[in-house]
Amino acid sequence: MILRSAIDSLASVLFSAPCLICGQTLANASRIPICGLCLSEFERIADPLCACCGRPLVAPSPAAPGAEAPAEQRTELVCRLCRASFYAFDRARSFAIYNRALSEAILLLKYEQVTSLADWFGARLAQMAIDAAPAWKVGVIVPVPLHRDRRRERGYNQAELIARSVARRLKLRLDSELLVRIKPRPPQLVLSRAEHWKSVRGAYDTREGMKIDNTRVLLVDDVFTTGATLDACSRALKKAGASKVFGLTVGRVRSGTAAAITMPAGEENPATKLNRKRIYKR
Ligand SMILES: [Zn+2]
Numbered sequence: 001m002i003l004r005s006a007i008d009s010l011a012s013v014l015f016s017a018p019c020l021i022c023g024q025t026l027a028n029a030s031r032i033p034i035c036g037l038c039l040s041e042f043e044r045i046a047d048p049l050c051a052c053c054g055r056p057l058v059a060p061s062p063a064a065p066g067a068e069a070p071a072e073q074r075t076e077l078v079c080r081l082c083r084a085s086f087y088a089f090d091r092a093r094s095f096a097i098y099n100r101a102l103s104e105a106i107l108l109l110k111y112e113q114v115t116s117l118a119d120w121f122g123a124r125l126a127q128m129a130i131d132a133a134p135a136w137k138v139g140v141i142v143p144v145p146l147h148r149d150r151r152r153e154r155g156y157n158q159a160e161l162i163a164r165s166v167a168r169r170l171k172l173r174l175d176s177e178l179l180v181r182i183k184p185r186p187p188q189l190v191l192s193r194a195e196h197w198k199s200v201r202g203a204y205d206t207r208e209g210m211k212i213d214n215t216r217v218l219l220v221d222d223v224f225t226t227g228a229t230l231d232a233c234s235r236a237l238k239k240a241g242a243s244k245v246f247g248l249t250v251g252r253v254r255s256g257t258a259a260a261i262t263m264p265a266g267e268e269n270p271a272t273k274l275n276r277k278r279i280y281k282r
């Protein structure tokens, strides 16, 4: 393992390492083994988006000339779920759409030990937090935890690696002990949206004796799929006294219209059946 990473870093110094997504030889020295072309496929999330959960929204039809909406209305678009105070977190944002290139990069970080990506993503998320200041002023950074069995199996928690980079860059405290996943993820790879919500309900708790009264928390995770994970973590943090919870993730699954109406429910509706093809590898 050590030998392999030594060879890898030597190879990247010699500029002959391949891009781990497309296989093209990297044209120049880079801290991450992904070529410029693949990086350019990362699709940043642009306006319009929900001011609360960060969900990309369909652009409103252009207003008639001269009938421009007042500035505060333009900046405070809020999705249907957030208008109903659906999520327990206060704000969430993601770096980019979870498209093919980004999902490949996240899989490299998660399963292929390409941990240099954590710092690259951490730099992007830290910049987003800086751009959102002072509204996103927080006291502590908390990664979404893995269940201990999963953590043992993988050897590391990718969300924690990203969060550590964010904390270092923002000079904030990282607390990876505060939250624990008490309920393991169901074994099947494919979860419908309803199953996804059900699988994380009550799955997280704060470690006993941890006090976070009136603390503002920045939660960090790799992917926002339905928001269920950030929601479940936020509920646990708020139960323990957190005053605000902000969520930052690297990827964001583009939600269809079905996503907005699919609520966690005991029974699947036809809309969630259509989403069965989506694979949530958490
Ligand atoms: Zn490439």
Ligand SMILES: [Zn+2]
Pocket (backbone or CB within 6 Å): 050, 051, 052, 053, 054, 055, 078, 079, 080, 081, 082, 083
């Ligand atoms: Zn929203």
